[in-house]
Amino acid sequence: MAMTLVEKILARAAGLDRVTAGDVVEPTVDLAMSHENAALVLSQFHEMFRDSGLEARVWNPDRIAIIFDHRVPAESAKTATNQKRIREFIGEQGIRRFHDIRGDEGGICHQVLPENGYVLPGTVVVGTDSHTTSHGALGAFAFGIGATEMAAVWALGRILNVEVPGTIRVEVEGRLPQGVQAKDLILALIGDLTAKGANFRVLEYHGETIRRLPTAGRLTVCNMSVEAGATAGIVPADQETLRYLKEEAGVKGQPEILEPDTEAVYERVVRVDAARLSPSIACPHRVDNVRPVDDVLGTKIDQVVIGSCTNGRIEDLEAAARLLKGKRVARGVRMLIFPATWRIYREALRRGYLGDFIEAGAVVMNPGCGCCLGVHEGALGDGEVALSTTNRNFQGRMGNPKAEVYLCSPEVAAYSAQFGQISDPREAY
Amino acid sequence: MGKVVLKLGDDVSTDVIYPGRFMATVLPEETPQYAFADDVEFNAALKEGRTPAGSVIVAGSNFGSGSSREQAASTLKGHQLVIVAQSFARIFLQNAVNVGLTTVECPGIQASPGDELDIQETRVVNRTTGESYEVRPLPPTRRAIVEAGGLIPYVRRRLRERT
Numbered sequence: 001m002a003m004t005l006v007e008k009i010l011a012r013a014a015g016l017d018r019v020t021a022g023d024v025v026e027p028t029v030d031l032a033m034s035h036e037n038a039a040l041v042l043s044q045f046h047e048m049f050r051d052s053g054l055e056a057r058v059w060n061p062d063r064i065a066i067i068f069d070h071r072v073p074a075e076s077a078k079t080a081t082n083q084k085r086i087r088e089f090i091g092e093q094g095i096r097r098f099h100d101i102r103g104d105e106g107g108i109c110h111q112v113l114p115e116n117g118y119v120l121p122g123t124v125v126v127g128t129d130s131h132t133t134s135h136g137a138l139g140a141f142a143f144g145i146g147a148t149e150m151a152a153v154w155a156l157g158r159i160l161n162v163e164v165p166g167t168i169r170v171e172v173e174g175r176l177p178q179g180v181q182a183k184d185l186i187l188a189l190i191g192d193l194t195a196k197g198a199n200f201r202v203l204e205y206h207g208e209t210i211r212r213l214p215t216a217g218r219l220t221v222c223n224m225s226v227e228a229g230a231t232a233g234i235v236p237a238d239q240e241t242l243r244y245l246k247e248e249a250g251v252k253g254q255p256e257i258l259e260p261d262t263e264a265v266y267e268r269v270v271r272v273d274a275a276r277l278s279p280s281i282a283c284p285h286r287v288d289n290v291r292p293v294d295d296v297l298g299t300k301i302d303q304v305v306i307g308s309c310t311n312g313r314i315e316d317l318e319a320a321a322r323l324l325k326g327k328r329v330a331r332g333v334r335m336l337i338f339p340a341t342w343r344i345y346r347e348a349l350r351r352g353y354l355g356d357f358i359e360a361g362a363v364v365m366n367p368g369c370g371c372c373l374g375v376h377e378g379a380l381g382d383g384e385v386a387l388s389t390t391n392r393n394f395q396g397r398m399g400n401p402k403a404e405v406y407l408c409s410p411e412v413a414a415y416s417a418q419f420g421q422i423s424d425p426r427e428a429y
Numbered sequence: 430m431g432k433v434v435l436k437l438g439d440d441v442s443t444d445v446i447y448p449g450r451f452m453a454t455v456l457p458e459e460t461p462q463y464a465f466a467d468d469v470e471f472n473a474a475l476k477e478g479r480t481p482a483g484s485v486i487v488a489g490s491n492f493g494s495g496s497s498r499e500q501a502a503s504t505l506k507g508h509q510l511v512i513v514a515q516s517f518a519r520i521f522l523q524n525a526v527n528v529g530l531t532t533v534e535c536p537g538i539q540a541s542p543g544d545e546l547d548i549q550e551t552r553v554v555n556r557t558t559g560e561s562y563e564v565r566p567l568p569p570t571r572r573a574i575v576e577a578g579g580l581i582p583y584v585r586r587r588l589r590e591r592t
């Protein structure tokens with residue numbers, strides 16, 4: 001019986017010959033990621049062992065990764081104390097894949113994992129973060145779970161009660177026009193599918209456009225798959241995946257590649273013609289409220305943000321630097337740039353992008369989630385408008401329910417910053 | 430029997446249920462104070478105890494969309510609310526089961542604030558309008574967690590079985 005890619009991965013992780021959408025399995029976990037919310041995970045974990053007579057030990061410290069990114073450096077005594085408790089736990093349990101607030105190895109979890117070669121094709125990755133879907137870019141089945149669920153994973157090494165999701169096959173053909181990026185592709189797809197269009201489903205990406213997309217762009221696409229409600233997004237691993245793992249993630253040896261069977265059963269097939277896409281904007285306050293840039297040209301903006309796990313990679317900064325070098329951010333606009341990790345920060349420094357940004361009037365912030373979730377810095381004033389390369393524009397997301405957030409690609413963000421209003425980067429070519 | 434204390438539309442996000450700026454607060458004992466924090470009036474009603482245990486929030490489809498934050502489930506559980514929605518987002522539903530928040534998936538539900546709902550195993554009856562709506566039951570595996578009293582007791586049992 002033919003299987004989709006996720007069915008294959010789950011069959012293997014559950015020790016079964018085959019599974020089909022709708023089956024319930026308990027797969028083993030290859031990588032379990034948490035960030036600051038490990039504070040809740042560890043208290044639930046200790047609860048599970050309380051009065052059990054058993055020592056509270058994680059099932060395998062080498063399969064756990066913890067990254068501080070949401071509030072770095074800590075914005076409050078409360079966060080600093082949570083981080084301290086987590087550090088102590090990491091020490092006790094011997095967890096080595098720990099990325100603290102450090103310039104040599106810190107950054108946003110969803111970029112730290114791939115960069116360090118923690119994610120391999122065909123594996124099962126869970127994270128206490130909804131954008132764990134990002135890691136499907138490397139051919140893994142990666143999805144978000146809650147903190148108590150993660151405590152169970154830490155205890156048992158398995159994820160309980162996984163209902164094998166059905167899969168929607170997404171075929172993307174055609175060349176992306178100049179000024180149109182992977183972000184525009186995924187925004188357009190979310191607009192079509194709607195915020196719940198893929199709820200409880202996997203989006204499996206195929207087609208020449210996807211094959212030509214570097215891993216950076218695939219990470220953007222899989223990162224935002226959850227915004228269509230998807231459990232996971234996944235790109236079958238290929239030569240580009242192997243190149244990335246070897247050259248950029250330092251993975252030794254040749255990881256095995258899994259592919260879906262040609263006869264696999266899909267719930268449906270969605271086709272996208274990449275050549276017909278234009279820059280896409282998700283308008284307040286819904287990620288599926290997507291319009292072509294033409295519909296919102298001239299919208300005044302107060303703050304521009306480039307960064308996050310969606311678009312804080314070197315390719316994104318490169319695109320922004322190309323448009324900003326020698327230009328100025330419009331007066332009255334605050335432009336904040338957050339490289340996703342310190343490795344990217346150092347590379348951008350080396351290539352001179354950071355200097356270009358600063359000379360243009362942008363503020364370069366330390367890697368981390370920053371203002372993406374509105375808890376830390378870069379908050380918006382009442383009635384203000386932000387244009388951002390992040391992944392969510394829900395009301396209140398950037399710290400102020402009376403503000404508005406538009407989502408876009410790095411090119412739209414960098415180009416618009418110069419005019420103080422939403423602008424079309426295709427004009428620059 | 431529970432009274433509808435809030436009625437919401439589709440795609441209510443976890444940022445609305447539990448705004449991100451309160452995410453440094455994680456413990457289930459502490460999260461209830463921030464439930465629907467940006468809805469000042471409803472937040473006050475919750476905190477002042479004007480919503481008795483078993484009060485109902487009625488929502489459209491995809492309730493709890495967005496982030497994986499478990500606070501969105503524990504904050505509602507803390508007020509002993511019951512959520513009746515046309516459908517739920519995946520991670521939220523799993524979190525709700527894990528922390529013991531009562532969720533009722535009821536695709537056809539029609540109710541207004543103030544209506545009295547009688548929530549039964551297979552049906553929700555709106556005693557105010559007299560209408561009744563079918564409930565989509567939880568899959569058996571999720572039910573097992575609910576019946577164990579949440580994921581913590583369920584895992585405790587699994588750990589015992591293992592030794």
Ligand code: SF4
Nearest residue numbers: 131308309369372373
């Ligand atoms: S950058 Fe934003 S979306 Fe990404 S992990 Fe951080 S808070 Fe979440």
